[in-house]
Amino acid sequence: MEVKIFYKNQVEVAKAMNDxxxxxxKDEIKENILLEGIVKIISNNENKIIRNGTYTTIIQQRCxxxxxxxxDRIFKKQDI
Structure with a gap:
């Protein structure tokens, strides 16, 4: 599965992580693809996901x- 690196807004980021x-x-992708995808999204869009040490309201509501x-577990496992 191909994951975009940069997203325009928080809604797109939340949708990508949800997908x-x-x-x-649904067992459509393996665990390593999930980990790689979430790490890519977070590392390149962190300002859209986390503010003041917590998830933004839009991310919390959408995800x-x-x-x-x-x-959170992926965050801790990867030390992002």
Whole structure:
């Protein structure tokens, strides 16, 4: 699966992360592709995802609690 590196706004970032996680949950992609995709998105769009040490409101609302838990684990695992 091809993941864009840069996104225009927070809504696009949230949609891209949601799509990746949903495909992983449906067993359409493997874990390593999920990890690589989330790391790429976060490292290149961090200012759209995190402000003042927490997820932005749009990211929280669009992604939801379960997806953010997965993103948190990837953050900690990769030391981003």
């Amino acid at each position: 990746l996680i949903d495909k992983y949950w 939801g609690k379960r997806r953010l838990e997965i993103i």
